[in-house]
Amino acid sequence: MRRTLVLLPLALAGCTLPGPRAAAPPAAAVVPPPSWRTALPGDAAIAGDWWRGFGDPALTALVERALANNVDIEIAVARVEEARAAEALARAQLLPSIGATVPETQGQSLSALGRATQSASVQPNVALSFDLDLFGRLRQASRAARAQLLATEAARDTVRLATAATAASGYVTLRALDQRLAIARQTLAARAEALRIARRRFETGYTSRLEYRQAQGEYAATAQLVPAAELAITRQENALALLTGDTPRAIARGRALDAIARPAIPGGLPADLLRRRPDIYQAEQTLVAADRTLDSQRAAMLPNIALTGSAGVVLSTALSEPVGLFALGASILAPIFDGGRLRAQEGVATARRDQAAFAYRRTALTAFREVEDALAGVRRTGEQATVLGDQATAAQGALQNASNRYRAGYSGYIEQLDAQRNLLTAQLALVQAQADRLTSYVALYQAMGGGWSRADMDAVGRP
Numbered sequence: 368m369r370r371t372l373v374l375l376p377l378a379l380a381g382c383t384l385p386g387p388r389a390a391a392p393p394a395a396a397v398v399p400p401p402s403w404r405t406a407l408p409g410d411a412a413i414a415g416d417w418w419r420g421f422g423d424p425a426l427t428a429l430v431e432r433a434l435a436n437n438v439d440i441e442i443a444v445a446r447v448e449e450a451r452a453a454e455a456l457a458r459a460q461l462l463p464s465i466g467a468t469v470p471e472t473q474g475q476s477l478s479a480l481g482r483a484t485q486s487a488s489v490q491p492n493v494a495l496s497f498d499l500d501l502f503g504r505l506r507q508a509s510r511a512a513r514a515q516l517l518a519t520e521a522a523r524d525t526v527r528l529a530t531a532a533t534a535a536s537g538y539v540t541l542r543a544l545d546q547r548l549a550i551a552r553q554t555l556a557a558r559a560e561a562l563r564i565a566r567r568r569f570e571t572g573y574t575s576r577l578e579y580r581q582a583q584g585e586y587a588a589t590a591q592l593v594p595a596a597e598l599a600i601t602r603q604e605n606a607l608a609l610l611t612g613d614t615p616r617a618i619a620r621g622r623a624l625d626a627i628a629r630p631a632i633p634g635g636l637p638a639d640l641l642r643r644r645p646d647i648y649q650a651e652q653t654l655v656a657a658d659r660t661l662d663s664q665r666a667a668m669l670p671n672i673a674l675t676g677s678a679g680v681v682l683s684t685a686l687s688e689p690v691g692l693f694a695l696g697a698s699i700l701a702p703i704f705d706g707g708r709l710r711a712q713e714g715v716a717t718a719r720r721d722q723a724a725f726a727y728r729r730t731a732l733t734a735f736r737e738v739e740d741a742l743a744g745v746r747r748t749g750e751q752a753t754v755l756g757d758q759a760t761a762a763q764g765a766l767q768n769a770s771n772r773y774r775a776g777y778s779g780y781i782e783q784l785d786a787q788r789n790l791l792t793a794q795l796a797l798v799q800a801q802a803d804r805l806t807s808y809v810a811l812y813q814a815m816g817g818g819w820s821r822a823d824m825d826a827v828g829r830p
Contacts, residue, residue: 388665389717391654395724397731399637405742409632413643415818418535420630421805425621426538429607433534436612440530443523450512450519457512460505463497492679492692499674504666511659514652521649524819528645530610532813536806537607542624543802544600550794551592557787558586564773565780578780585784589791624801630808632745633815640734643816650723650730657720664716668709670701737814744807752800759797762790 414420418430434440473487500506565582568574605615641647678693702709769786772778812818 388661391724392721395721395728397641397728399641399731400735401637403637403742404739405746407632407742407746410634411631413633413812413815413818417630417812417818418531418809420628421535421808422628423538423621425619426535426627429538429611429618430531430534432611433530434527437526437530437610438612439526440523443519443526447516447519447523450516454509454512454516457505457509460498461500461509463495466494468492468494490679490692492677494675494677496673496675499672501672502666502669504663504669504671507659507663507666511656511663514656514659518649518652518656521645521652524645525649528813528817528819531817532809534607534610536809537603537610538618539624539627539802539805539809541600541603541607541618542620542622542627543798544596544603545620546624546798547795548593548596548600550791550798551589551596554787554791554794555586555589555593558582558589561780561783561787562586574780581780581784585787624798624805627805629805630812633812635815637735637738640738640815641731642821643819644734644814645816645819647727647730647734648821650727654720654723654727657716657723661713661716661720664709664713668702668713670699673698673700734814738811741807741811741814744803745811748800748804748807752797752804755793755797755800759790759793762786762793766790 416427419427421427469489469491471487471489498505562582562585565574565579569576569579604618607618608614608616635643675696675698676694680689680692766783766786766789769778769783773780773783
């Protein structure tokens, strides 16, 4: 009869047993392309300190300072510690819980003879409780916490990679602004000389006031480029200082923009990318955590057995000898009718798992696109920089010819003015193309994972 009463909840719970777990949506599957659209001759491995490939000590120092002091990285590290504590808490649920109490009582009573007596007693007691976790509810919750910890560690590495790339590209932008400022000052000096000649020719009556006013206007138009470039440089320096965890300060310079080296082009197939980016690993582990949470929620629909026990001793002045006490018990919790709450919770967990599956697909597709964009950027900005270099050389020669003709009196000022404008436009466009080319390399290394290793992450993540 007693055995029947024990098994009755298990039999009644059979009607609520969940069926097979629903699979992730097929549309969330990721199939990498066989090759990249933009094929570049590159098979270099990506080192963890890939920014050294640019050959600029100042750039290297800036990136490493950012990695050491960036506030976003510190926040990500704190989140990892939070996830590690949550994972330890989930693992602790699998272990027995042991507690001890030592209650003490003191009292005074009156005997039948009217004599007051005092007594004191102490009752040390040790209690133990243990959840057998028959169907893995706690084990799956612990595995979900482990996967979430790995996802949080990958998120930290994603922040580190983004910080390094932002520092490198920000330094390139700063050197491009320096170059723009130098070009503006050189052009301003040339315009000052042209203005001096135009004033002298006007004062001697050789040319009209129109030519002199044109020279004044072009000088003013060039002069405004200098403070604009200086303002942009100050703002860029302040942004880089914030990135390195500092208050606004000047940023040390190294090589000129056109002297910064272009690193080797990394190689790898699209399928390799799924194991080379921390954000993809983060999305994958988030999906694993969602799966394990779903399994834990499904296990909560099944019966559960908990064991309890306690042992103690009573020490009292009213007793001639100590008295030992103990208790053993077991409880079975089997959901029979809960109004559909457990089924609804399973539905919530299933929907969240599906969201994680689609988020993984989105992350992977975004990664493929970023690599394609970076590869195309490396190729096309290189071609553009070459053409613009030729254009700047030709514009420089045209300006020289126009200046000689103007001084000799064979042409008007407007011809020299057009040549100056063309040269300034070509030089500024060349600087932008050179900066875009270098930042395309930075974007390519970031898109390729920046030397991040999933094997190292797996080794660290093993319990």
